[in-house]
Amino acid sequence: MINVLLADDHEVVRSGLARMLERNPDMRVIGEASSGEQAYQLYTELIPDILVMDMTMPGIGGLEALRRIRTRYTQAKVIMFSMHENVALAVQAMSAGAIGYLCKSGEVSELLTAIRHIMETGKTYLSAEMAQRIAIQSVSGSDDPTQRLSVREFEVFRLLAEGLPLDEIANRLSLGQKTVANYQTVLKHKLGFNSSVELVRLAIKYNVIDQN
The missing domain is CATH 3.40.50.2300 (Response regulator)
Incomplete structure (x- = not known):
């Protein structure tokens, strides 16, 4: 069984x-x-x-x-x-x-x-x-930068793209707020976004979040 x-x-x-x-x-x-x-x-x-x-x-x-x-x-x-x-x-x-x-x-x-x-x-x-x-x-060699993220980086990226504030992300993932802020900095460097609008566009482009 x-x-x-x-x-x-x-x-x-x-x-x-x-x-x-x-x-x-x-x-x-x-x-x-x-x-x-x-x-x-x-x-x-x-x-x-x-x-x-x-x-x-x-x-x-x-x-x-x-x-x-x-x-x-x-x-x-x-x-x-x-x-x-x-x-x-x-x-x-x-x-x-x-x-x-x-x-x-x-x-x-x-x-x-x-x-x-x-x-x-x-x-x-x-x-x-x-x-x-x-x-x-x-x-095909098509490049998706989100695949190079660690699991934790990916989850922080997804939650940021969904519009969650740093303190709520920290609470959900059982992390310190400073740690989440550090992840955000790392993500900006790895994915090349400089604003929340660019972050959301990337998340939609690579189907990490739904457009609607």
């Missing part, structure tokens, strides 16, 4: 995934979370075989929750199940320790394939579409 924890801020998505997974006799949904904080808390309480988690959720978000879980539980198996189809987010998720990355736009049944593949082999799983995107970008 594969024990699965689901984390997504949309109840309809969670309930739909739970119904699909539990139609399979070898799978059982043992918990559901609606935020990054709750995903981390439930993981520590339930220790599931696999956590299926959305990338963008209220609070600390999926990427930071993933980082915290993997820091404490180095063998944790986490699949990021995200609406974001761009390469940068997939690369960041895998760098943070995700064992799989699937796009919500794909076939939901692929999640079953990914879970079984990971449990049987212990190897990573990328959706076919995402694997192809990464391969194409690698071959």
Whole structure:
């Protein structure tokens, strides 16, 4: 029996995934979370075989929750199940320790394939579409500077682009406000922006945040 924890801020998505997974006799949904904080808390309480988690959720978000879980539980198996189809987010998720990355736009049944593949082999799983995107970008040599950011730098960049003040970012990521300000300085140097408007434009250009 594969024990699965689901984390997504949309109840309809969670309930739909739970119904699909539990139609399979070898799978059982043992918990559901609606935020990054709750995903981390439930993981520590339930220790599931696999956590299926959305990338963008209220609070600390999926990427930071993933980082915290993997820091404490180095063998944790986490699949990021995200609406974001761009390469940068997939690369960041895998760098943070995700064992799989699937796009919500794909076939939901692929999640079953990914879970079984990971449990049987212990190897990573990328959706076919995402694997192809990464391969194409690698071959074409197209440059996305956000891929060169560390996981922490990327999260600070994303939250700054969403308009959060430094103190709130510090609170969400459990960092000092001075540390976040230092990250902001590093980001300006690495990405070449000089204003919040330029920062947001970069985030939209590389699909780190939605334009709307």
